[in-house]
Amino acid sequence: MKSKITPHFSTSLLLPIDIDGLSYGRFFFKTLQEIYPELMPRKYGNTEPLKNFFDGDIEKMLSSCWQPRSASPYRSHQFIWKPQVKSTEAFWSFSGLHGKQKLHSDLLIYGKPKKFRIADIKSLYCELIKHDPAEIGHIHVLAEPELNHYKRYYREMLWCLNIGFSTLELKKYVPNLAWGTFFGKPYIEMMGLEKLLKTPAYLVERWGDGVYIQITEHIEDTFQKYEEFDKLRTQIKEYLGRQYFFSPDLPKSEYRVPNFVFSCDKEQGEKI
Secondary structure, eight states: OOOOOOOEEEEEEEESBOOOSHHHHHHHHHHHHHHOGGGSEEEEESSSSOOEEOOSOHHHHHHHHTSOSOOOTTSOOEEEEEESSTTEEEEEEOOOEETTEEOOEEEEEEEOGGGOOHHHHHHHHHHHHHHSOOSEEEEEEEOHHHHHHTGGGIIIIIHHHHHOOOHHHHTTOBOOOOSEEEEOHHHHHHHOHHHHHTOOSSEEEEETTEEEEESSSOTTHHHHTHHHHHHHHHHHHHHHOGGGBOOTTSOGGGOOOOOOEEBSSSSOOEEO
């Protein structure tokens, strides 16, 4: 008998800023504590297995693990935590370099779908985006129907729906639309604000200086009503423009991608 694949929830948010200062860590965890306290850490650290237990002292946690121990921009630094809600995990990947390419700071939270409150995830992102504009984000449940449909193009189209978008992919194309996708300023400038606001989706909202697009009402539609969900997603990609999204039959020369601007603070930016 063929075993069924357990649905996998993931959500991510990419920021064009360095977050290694303690002030950002303070802001993030205080915001998380206020909006979605169940996602506060049980255990935390920089590598698995996690050995530090969170005792409610945010300053103590940040001083021990938040900031990179190396000054090298090439070193990958992560802050990992297991939330109070079991069967979930979360981490921040800090901005750095891949060769000569600058990478975004990246928040990823994942686990079993029933463990998460989507409304609180969206409220959290709205607050984060008010503090520092994000460039792209996603909310999605990846399950068997979608995996079977696009298994030939898993790396190109589904990897992002499993572990979030990556800077290196986004410099080639947007791999796919998630059930909920946030497009920040670089995509507003490229696709057009009015175009995005008129997207034929269940929900379209302004979040800060970006636009959040939600394909259907219920996130379970990604597997309970997959054919209907994917049809709507395809229509939305056609409406926004095939040149922005991965397509097996689209020549590389026809893709359009934004110019990402990375900064160490809100005043100074550098085009990479």
